[in-house]
Amino acid sequence: MMKPYLKLLSFVKVNNSLSKLNEIFNQVNTLVKNFKVVNITISIKYKVNNIVIYLDQPELYQAFINSIKKLNPIPIIDGPNKAIKENSSTLKSRVNNSPILEYRVKILSGYSIVGRKTVEFGNKCTAGFWVRQQGLAYLTTAGHCAANGTLVPHESVRFYFIEPVTEKIKFFGNMTRFSIEPVDRGFILPSDGYSESPFIYSKGLKAPLFAIADFTRTPVSFAEGAILCRSGSVTGYSCGEVTSVKVKTVFFLIGYGKINYEDLTEVSKTRGEVGDSGSPVFSFSNPLNYGTGVNLFGMMVGGFQINNTILFLPLYKILNSDMNVITIQD
Structure with missing residues (x-):
C-alpha cells in the first residue's frame, strides 16, 4: 500500500533525537536568562538536526557563547534571520531588552x-x-x-x-x-x-526552615559526637551525632541489586526511611543563631531504621570541579 508514496519519502540518519534536541533547547533557554541575553532567537532546526541560535550582537555575549560551546551537541550560532523568526515552529525570542514575564x-x-x-x-x-x-x-x-x-x-x-x-x-x-x-x-x-532555591523545606512546619549559607566541598574529619542534621521528605527534620567516617557498606535496591558504597559518614540518633534518600545534611553556621543559615556537607544515601542511623555522601564526592552549591549568597 505504501509503494505509490515511496518517492515522496526521505529518510536521513541523524545523531540527535528529538528528545535530546528539546533538552538542549531548554538548556540554551536557561543560559539566555542567566546571562541576560537580548535580541536572540532560539530554534530547533530539523534539517540540520541541531539547535540554531540567531544572535544580533555576539560580541557582547562571549561568556554566554563560551557556555553554549560546552553543550553536547554544540548549537549553531548565526546572525539574525527574519525567515526563521517568522516560520520556526519552536521559537523563543527576546527583543530590545523586553523582559520575559513568567511565574516560576x-x-x-x-x-x-x-x-x-x-x-x-x-x-x-x-x-x-x-x-x-x-x-x-x-x-x-x-x-x-x-x-x-x-x-x-x-x-x-x-x-x-x-x-x-x-x-x-x-x-x-x-x-x-x-x-x-x-x-x-x-x-x-x-x-x-x-x-532553584537555597532554602531547606521542613515537612513538620510545611514551610522553608533553613537557608543554605555555605558549603564544604573538601574532605572533613568530623570529631566523634559532632552534631549534624538533615531534612527528609518522609521523616522530616532531625539531628544526630557523627559516629564514624570513611564507612564502607552494601545496600540492596529492588530492581537493581547490590550497591557498594565507600567513604560515607555515619550519623546515629537520627532515623531515615525509604524516601529520605537525597536529604541534605548540614550543620548550623552559628548554633546560637539559626537565622545565620546552615553549612551543607552532603546528602543522605541510606540508613538503618533498626538502630536509628543514617549514612551520607560528602560533597567532595558529589561535586565536579566546575560545580558550586547555590546558596543565599547567589
Whole structure:
C-alpha cells in the first residue's frame, strides 16, 4: 500500500533525537536568562538536526557563547534571520531588552520527588540541593532515585515533585545525568516554569526552615559526637551525632541489586526511611543563631531504621570541579 508514496519519502540518519534536541533547547533557554541575553532567537532546526541560535550582537555575549560551546551537541550560532523568526515552529525570542514575564515555582531542598518511567511507578526520594555548572542550575539528589526510571539505558529520567499541602504530583524536570556506583548522585535539569532555591523545606512546619549559607566541598574529619542534621521528605527534620567516617557498606535496591558504597559518614540518633534518600545534611553556621543559615556537607544515601542511623555522601564526592552549591549568597 505504501509503494505509490515511496518517492515522496526521505529518510536521513541523524545523531540527535528529538528528545535530546528539546533538552538542549531548554538548556540554551536557561543560559539566555542567566546571562541576560537580548535580541536572540532560539530554534530547533530539523534539517540540520541541531539547535540554531540567531544572535544580533555576539560580541557582547562571549561568556554566554563560551557556555553554549560546552553543550553536547554544540548549537549553531548565526546572525539574525527574519525567515526563521517568522516560520520556526519552536521559537523563543527576546527583543530590545523586553523582559520575559513568567511565574516560576521554586523547588526546595527537602521536597518529596519521584523519578518515573510511567505515571504508576517510581522511586520516591528527597530533593537534595541545587548546584550551578556552566551557567545552568541542577537539582541534586541520590542517583539511585532514577534506578528503573527509564526503559532505555542512559536515557533521561522524568522527575516529579509532590506539592506540599495539596500532595499533587507535578512534573518539573529531567535527570539528565546520574550514577549509582561508585558515586550515588544525579542531576535534574528543571523545565521552564521551575527554578532553584537555597532554602531547606521542613515537612513538620510545611514551610522553608533553613537557608543554605555555605558549603564544604573538601574532605572533613568530623570529631566523634559532632552534631549534624538533615531534612527528609518522609521523616522530616532531625539531628544526630557523627559516629564514624570513611564507612564502607552494601545496600540492596529492588530492581537493581547490590550497591557498594565507600567513604560515607555515619550519623546515629537520627532515623531515615525509604524516601529520605537525597536529604541534605548540614550543620548550623552559628548554633546560637539559626537565622545565620546552615553549612551543607552532603546528602543522605541510606540508613538503618533498626538502630536509628543514617549514612551520607560528602560533597567532595558529589561535586565536579566546575560545580558550586547555590546558596543565599547567589
